Amino acid sequence: MPEIRKDGIVERWVVFSPERLRRPMQYDLHAIEDANHEPDPFLSGNESYTPPEVFAIREPGSTANGPGWKVRVVPNHFPALRVEGELHKEAVGLYDKMSGVGAHEVVIETPEANVELEQQPLENIVNVLKAYRSRLADLTKDIRFRYLFAFKNVGLLAGASLKHAHSQIIALPVIPINIREKLDAAKKHYAQKERNLFEDILKAEIKSGERLVFQNAGYGAFCPFASRFSFEVMIMPRQQRCNFHNCTDHELVLLADILQKVLLAYRVGLERPDYNLILHTAPVRSSKSDDWDTMEQDFRWHIEIFPRLSGVAGFEFGTGFYINPMLPEDSAKFLREVKINA
Amino acid sequence: MPEIRKDGIVERWVVFSPERLRRPMQYDLHAIEDANHEPDPFLSGNESYTPPEVFAIREPGSTANGPGWKVRVVPNHFPALRVEGELHKEAVGLYDKMSGVGAHEVVIETPEANVELEQQPLENIVNVLKAYRSRLADLTKDIRFRYLFAFKNVGLLAGASLKHAHSQIIALPVIPINIREKLDAAKKHYAQKERNLFEDILKAEIKSGERLVFQNAGYGAFCPFASRFSFEVMIMPRQQRCNFHNCTDHELVLLADILQKVLLAYRVGLERPDYNLILHTAPVRSSKSDDWDTMEQDFRWHIEIFPRLSGVAGFEFGTGFYINPMLPEDSAKFLREVKINA
Numbered sequence: 001m002p003e004i005r006k007d008g009i010v011e012r013w014v015v016f017s018p019e020r021l022r023r024p025m026q027y028d029l030h031a032i033e034d035a036n037h038e039p040d041p042f043l044s045g046n047e048s049y050t051p052p053e054v055f056a057i058r059e060p061g062s063t064a065n066g067p068g069w070k071v072r073v074v075p076n077h078f079p080a081l082r083v084e085g086e087l088h089k090e091a092v093g094l095y096d097k098m099s100g101v102g103a104h105e106v107v108i109e110t111p112e113a114n115v116e117l118e119q120q121p122l123e124n125i126v127n128v129l130k131a132y133r134s135r136l137a138d139l140t141k142d143i144r145f146r147y148l149f150a151f152k153n154v155g156l157l158a159g160a161s162l163k164h165a166h167s168q169i170i171a172l173p174v175i176p177i178n179i180r181e182k183l184d185a186a187k188k189h190y191a192q193k194e195r196n197l198f199e200d201i202l203k204a205e206i207k208s209g210e211r212l213v214f215q216n217a218g219y220g221a222f223c224p225f226a227s228r229f230s231f232e233v234m235i236m237p238r239q240q241r242c243n244f245h246n247c248t249d250h251e252l253v254l255l256a257d258i259l260q261k262v263l264l265a266y267r268v269g270l271e272r273p274d275y276n277l278i279l280h281t282a283p284v285r286s287s288k289s290d291d292w293d294t295m296e297q298d299f300r301w302h303i304e305i306f307p308r309l310s311g312v313a314g315f316e317f318g319t320g321f322y323i324n325p326m327l328p329e330d331s332a333k334f335l336r337e338v339k340i341n342a
Numbered sequence: 343m344p345e346i347r348k349d350g351i352v353e354r355w356v357v358f359s360p361e362r363l364r365r366p367m368q369y370d371l372h373a374i375e376d377a378n379h380e381p382d383p384f385l386s387g388n389e390s391y392t393p394p395e396v397f398a399i400r401e402p403g404s405t406a407n408g409p410g411w412k413v414r415v416v417p418n419h420f421p422a423l424r425v426e427g428e429l430h431k432e433a434v435g436l437y438d439k440m441s442g443v444g445a446h447e448v449v450i451e452t453p454e455a456n457v458e459l460e461q462q463p464l465e466n467i468v469n470v471l472k473a474y475r476s477r478l479a480d481l482t483k484d485i486r487f488r489y490l491f492a493f494k495n496v497g498l499l500a501g502a503s504l505k506h507a508h509s510q511i512i513a514l515p516v517i518p519i520n521i522r523e524k525l526d527a528a529k530k531h532y533a534q535k536e537r538n539l540f541e542d543i544l545k546a547e548i549k550s551g552e553r554l555v556f557q558n559a560g561y562g563a564f565c566p567f568a569s570r571f572s573f574e575v576m577i578m579p580r581q582q583r584c585n586f587h588n589c590t591d592h593e594l595v596l597l598a599d600i601l602q603k604v605l606l607a608y609r610v611g612l613e614r615p616d617y618n619l620i621l622h623t624a625p626v627r628s629s630k631s632d633d634w635d636t637m638e639q640d641f642r643w644h645i646e647i648f649p650r651l652s653g654v655a656g657f658e659f660g661t662g663f664y665i666n667p668m669l670p671e672d673s674a675k676f677l678r679e680v681k682i683n684a
Contacts, residue, residue: 002423002442004515011519015422015442023420023503078365080357080657080665081344093546095567100344100357151656157499159655161365168656173346176661177353204435225437278660304659312654313501314493314510315422317646318620319518323422 003327005226008201010181013321014226020325041077042164044111050074054105055134057127071127072108073135076168079104087144087173101144103171107131110165116154116272117165118263125256126249128167132279133252135169137245145171146285147179150244155274157308167277175283182280183291183299190298198300202236211332214261218254221262223328223335229306230326231270231335233262236302244281244301259303261340266307269338273307280304345669347568350543352523355663356568362667383419384506386453392416396447397476399469413469414450415477418510421446429486429515443486445513449473452507458496458614459507460605467598468591470509474621475594477511479587487513488627489521492586497616499650509619517625524622525633525641532640540642544578553674556603560596563604565670565677571648572668573612573677575604578644586623586643601645603682608649611680615649622646 002017041049044067052065055073062068075083081102089098109117109128117125132150139148152167153160175183189197205211205222213221213233221235235258241247247255266273281301283291316322344359383391386409394407397415404410417425423444431440451459451470459467474492481490494509495502517525531539547553547564555563555575563577577600583589589597608615623643625633658664 001427002421004440004442006438008437013516013518015444017420017422017442019420020422078361079344080359080362085343092567093550094542095350096348098346100346100359102357147661149660151660153653153655157653159653159658170657172661172663174355176355176663178660178662200436208435225434276656276659278656280660306659308653311495311499311501311650313495314618314620315512316501317618317648318491318493318520318622319489319514320520321514321518 007224007226009185009197010178012226012228014228015321015323016325016327017323018325018327020323040113040162040164042106042108042162042166043113044069047072050106050108051077055131055138057130067111069111070124071131072111073105073131073169074108076104076106081170081172083142098173101173103139103142103145103148103169105135105169107135107150107167107169108164109167113164115165116263116267117152118260118267122253122256122260125260126252129247129252129256129259130249132167132169133245133247136243136281139169139171140245140284142171143285144173146287147172147175147283149281150279152277154276155308157274157311158276160274175286179280179283183283183295186298186300187291187294190294196240196298196300198236198302199240202238211328213265213332213335214258216254216258218251219258221258223332225328227306227324227328227331228322230309230324231266231273231331232304232306232328233335234302234304235259235262236300240297241301242282242296242299243284244279262305262335264340265335265338266305268340269334270307270309273309275305275307277303277305349566349568351527351539352520354568354570356570357663357665358667358669359665360667360669362665382455382504382506384448384450384504384508385455386411389414392448392450393419397473397480399472409453411453412466413452413473415447415473415511416450418446418448423512423514425484440515443515445481445484445487445490445511447477447511449477449492449509449511450506451509455506457507458605458609459494460602460609464595464598464602467602468594471589471594471598471601472591474509474511475587475589478585478623481511481513482587482626484513485627486515488629489514489517489625491623492621494619496618497650499616499653500618502616517628521622521625525625525637528640528642529633529636532636538582538640538642540578540644541582544580553670555607555674555677556600558596558600560593561600563600565674567670569648569666569670569673570664572651572666573608573615573673574646574648574670575677576644576646577601577604579642582639583643584624584638584641585626586621604647604677606682607677607680608647610682611676612649612651615651617647617649619645619647 047065056069057071059068081100087101148171150169186197202220211223224234282299389407398411399413401410423442429443490513492511528539544562553565624641
C-alpha cells in the first residue's frame, strides 16, 4: 500500500509508492553529452574569463585574479539579480513587480577541472565552507537584502550549465516563501512548546536511527520523514545556530566531514548522480518585526541535499506534492551501507 | 536591469533576467538517447500489456481491450496511489501520515507510435479531452477523493518515462497546497470585489494583448505576467466554469482548437521541446465547509503548459521563486509569430 506523509516542518505531502520503482524507463540518463568544448572559465590560469574576485583563499605570495588560489568567489557573469540600483516596487495593472536588486556570486571550489567537491582533501572542503561563511557575512551588511543563501547544482538534471565544481550565493530583497513557511512553523512550535522544532526533529532521528545516515560530534545527517526524493538528506547542526555565518572554524571542519561522507555515499552508491544542495539560513532583515522575537532560539540553519534521479513533473507542479518511490528508511539504510572508502 | 514579478493568483515571485539567456551551456539537451527498445505497451494490438480499460472511444463493432480504439484509458500499471482500501490517518512520533488511497490512470491519446497529441486531427484531440471529462466525472463519485486533475509529461526533462503519447489522471484524498492557494486567492478576490479573479486576469490580458498568444470564441491563451518558465502558457475559458467535467462538447471542440495551436507553436517554434501540461479544476470535496460559499462564482478551471528548456535547480528549490530569462511579453510575441501551418 502506498503511504502519504507530511513533512515535519512545512505543509508538504509526499506520496511514497515503491511500485513506481518498477516503471520501465525509455530514456537513458547516462547518454547526456557535452554540448561544446569551450575553455573552462573556472580553471586556474583562466581568471580573466570571470569578473574580478570578491573573495579567495590563496597560496602565500599569489596575487588577486591570478593563479595560486584554492577557492575563489566571483560575481556571476550572467547574474539573475544585479547589485547596482535601488529597490523600486510598483503595481502594473492587477499585478506587482519590483526591481531585480540582489547579488549573485559563484564559489569556484577548486582550481582544477574534473574534480568534484567530495573528491578533495577535507581542508579544501572546509575552505569552500569558509567562502560561504565569509560571503554571507559580507552581503548581510547591505541593507537592501533580506535573505541570503548558498546552493549547488551538479549536472544537467539538477539545472547546472557548467561542469567545473562550483556553487552559488544569492542575496534577495524579499524573504522567499519557502523560508517564510519554515520560519512560521519554527516560531509556532516554539510558542507552543518552548522547544526548538529542528532540535526536536534531530533528536528524534538520532534516537530512532532508522532514517539516520551519518553523525559526528557536530551534526546529524538523515533522510527526512517526508523526503521528496529518494536519497534526500538533511544535515542539521547539534548546536543551536540561527545563522550559518556565525559558525566557528571548528564547526565548519565537522560540517565538511559529514558533507563529504554524504556526497561520497552518493558518488559511490548512486554512480555520481546529478544533485542539488541548498544551505538554508535565517533571514537577515524582515518587514515583520515579530520575526525576531524568538528566531535565535526557534530557527536553525540546515542543509538539504537531493539527487535528481527522476524529473519534477506535472504531478509535482500541479499539486505541490511529490511522488517518491523509496521510503526514507530504505534510502538511509542504503546510504549508511555504501563503502565510501572503497 | 532584472525585474521581479509576483504572480497574479498565488504567492509566487519570479526573477526575470534576460542576461541568463547568454549563459554558455555545456550539456546537449538533444543528445538524450533511448534506453531500450522494449515493446510499446500503448500501441494498438498491445492492449494486453496494460490493465483492462476503464474508458475508450472505439470504432463501431470493436471490443473492449482489443484494437479499434481512438483513445483508451487504463489504470496505471505502476500507480502512485491505490484505489483499494480505506483512508487511514495516523501520527508517527512528531509526524503525520495517511494511507495512499487514490486513483492513477493513463489516457492513451492515440493507437499509433510516434504521433504526438498536436499532430492528430482535431477530432482526436477532442476525444482526448472527452476522456479527461468522462474520467474526472466518474472518479468524482468516489467519496474518498477530494481532488482530481489531469496532466501530461512529455520527454525526459518533463519527467516522462514512456514516449507513446499519453496523459495521466490522478485522484487524491486531500486538497493539495497549490490548489488551496488558488482557491483562497480566488475567494478573497471575490469577497473584496464581487468579481472573479480569473475573469479579471483574462479580460486584462485580452485587452492589453501584449502577453496574448491565441484566442478563439471560447478561450484565451496567454503567457502569465509572472511566468515561471520561458514560453509558459495559461489557457482560460471565457465562460465561468468551476469544474472541467461540466464542459459541453462544443466547449471541448474550442479547447482542442486552441490547445492544438499552442502545442504546434511549441513544436515548430521551439523544435519539439519537452513540456508539462496541467489541468487545474475545482476540488470535489473539502473538510472546510466555507470552501463552497462562492466557489461556483470565484474559481475557474484552467490549463498551464510550460516547456522544460532549463532545469528546476537549487535556487527554485531553496526559495520557491523561479528564475526566468525571458519576459512573457517576448515569449508571447514569439509564439504568436510562429508559422504553425508551415
